[in-house]
């Protein structure tokens with residue numbers, strides 16, 4: 027699965043304040059006593075569901091046939107089942123005694139069943155307004171034209187809220203889903219469509235069969251009115267469904283799907299394993315995407331227009347969910363503690379598609395961004411990737427399971443080399459397909475096919491936490507013609523974090539040539555010697571960025587110039603551009619950065635140069651940034667240049683930013699320009715921001731920036747404009763951002779604040795999340811308490827997490843205010859004492 031907030035194109039900044047806490051202070055939600063893989067007395071073989079969906083009542087009338095085989099003699103079957111009204115349980119048409127508990131259905135069998143026998147139970151039940159698992163999308167007052175849809179989302183353990191089962195990833199089974207909906211609706215589920223039948227009452231019944239095994243959390247039903255974007259890969263139909271009327275947006279997001287299927291099938295050496303591949307975009311879906319077997323479900327933000335496409339791509343999400351069809355669906359992690367076997371594979375293989383599609387530099391950059399996102403989480407808590415000490419399963423879907431594990435697979439590729447790595451992946455996949463897996467299965471498969479003993483690698487990267495923090499320096503020995511490179515690992519070594527053993531590449535370059543040395547690291551401090559004809563002009567550590575690490579490597583200005591200008595590796599040039607920022611009064615450095623900004627062949631280096639130039643002062647730096655804001659082909663570079671211009675107060679800056687707002691096609695560049703303008707032209711920017719309130723953009727980026735600016739300049743006119751916009755016909759998402767803006771402009775207006783809190787009851791996850799963001803921005807004193815009340819009503823783990831993050835931010839905010847109040851009080855006291863002393867002195871005189 028991919029959380030919406032974790033998608034690469036939804037870069038969410040983590041709370042800065044918590045990231046300032048030292049690592050190790052918080053061990054995160056991994057303090058539970060170690061769990062075991064789930065114990066089962068009975069094995070699920072097949073589940074057939076017959077569902078009748080009713081949107082008016084938001085209810086499903088259902089019959090489940092659950093076929094089971096006992097592991098030991100058994101007279102009682104206990105299934106996971108929650109929130110369902112069971113009316114009857116039968117076996118061979120004979121009624122059985124049963125009992126329901128909040129999370130269980132307990133059935134007494136009519137006789138004892140022995141291992142090897144099959145028990146088939148038929149369970150009639152109703153679920154009304156399901157709390158989890160199944161969601162009805164219906165129109166409401168805030169959006170009367172909302173088309174009706176229904177979808178399911180069961181990972182990690184929400185399947186038992188819509189059908190009785192053993193709701194665990196440990197138990198594989200086959201399935202059939204038969205669903206009845208209005209006749210104009212399309213119903214999608216796992217596997218092959220067996221039949222479709224029109225009923226006399228104006229409904230239609232769809233019968234889907236999943237003939238090869240999967241697990242309950244991968245069962246899916248989606249129903250509604252959709253348009254189909256049809257493709258094929260060899261004999262496999264590939265169909266992407268979008269809500270009716272939006273077919274024009276489909277190709278931009280989905281056209282590469284068959285090419286991805288081809289690439290992954292070739293690299294893994296195991297063909298795409300299911301009879302069809304479908305992707306379907308649904309409303310009110312609070313996740314990024316979910317890899318239901320052969321029937322992926324996706325968030326509506328996946329679809330976007332041409333202008334958003336300048337900054338946003340769905341390729342990563344599409345590749346991520348597709349690769350799960352192998353890692354997650356064909357092979358499933360046996361326990362949530364092993365979730366990296368699903369998520370790290372999906373994360374890493376998506377970067378491999380990027381490497382195939384756009385080349386090594388693009389993939390290196392995306393892997394670097396992933397490392398940074400893990401590093402932010404590591405400042406909050408540190409854990410082993412394989413971890414059975416989780417409080418609840420949803421907690422394991424974090425930066426350790428996704429980006430960190432992805433980088434661990436990248437390091438495995440470095441350790442083994444490409445050929446052995448792909449042999450290992452092929453062997454692991456063929457040996458374990460249609461099975462549940464744990465980390466040892468992966469290690470054993472690698473050892474079998476490559477002969478490499480890898481306990482050391484698995485132990486440090488998967489069963490321990492953290493990463494090496496390197497401090498590197500080099501010296502030139504002119505007599506011995508020798509470069510001495512000293513490498514220290516400075517991370518705190520404890521029971522969680524070891525000293526790391528790893529190979530690493532060290533690049534030694536001079537005017538004549540570039541040599542790449544591979545050495546083995548294993549100690550906290552070590553020195554490596556390399557023979558060289560002449561003094562190196564630069565030495566780079568891990569130039570291709572294979573290792574997950576932090577790096578301190580002090581260098582002279584001259585070495586950084588050489589590195590920025592001449593190194594073939596993106597990360598070396600990028601680091602040089604970053605490190606040169608500290609020489610921000612040096613004209614030569616300014617010239618070098620300007621040259622990189624104008625001409626580096628990779629955009630991320632130009633972006634870094636724009637960032638560093640923002641730390642300079644004066645006309646030259648400003649002109650360079652203005653030029654880049656106008657002319658760079660890549661919107662990310664223009665955005666960084668625009669952001670940097672926010673520290674250059676000058677009439678020409680104002681003009682340049684206004685030019686961006688009126689002519690740039692990138693919504694995100696316009697948003698950045700509005701924010702910069704509010705810094706450099708505080709007194710003159712109100713009209714620009716008022717006008718920008720009318721721009722409709724991807725994820726409302728422009729609107730949010732306009733509101734930020736208007737709040738900053740305390741615009742009196744903004745309230746009226748926003749109130750007028752709220753009267754019009756606007757999307758729920760736009761509405762909540764506008765209400766949030768109004769609340770920030772009028773924090774004392776009880777009516778406006780009440781309207782903002784009302785949005786927390788909206789059916790749409792995106793609306794609730796935006797309301798939560800706005801509540802944090804307003805930061806009124808009762809916010810924490812009111813959010814905590816709402817927390818208990820939420821269904822989606824991501825939304826619960828948004829509330830937890832919001833509460834934490836508000837507490838930090840309050841702490842800041844408390845500290846200021848304390849400081850003020852102490853100043854007052856000092857002042858009083860001084861006044862007393864002065865009075866006494868004066869009276870003595």
Ligand SMILES: [Zn+2]
Pocket residue numbers: 027028346350368369372
């Ligand atoms: Zn995933």
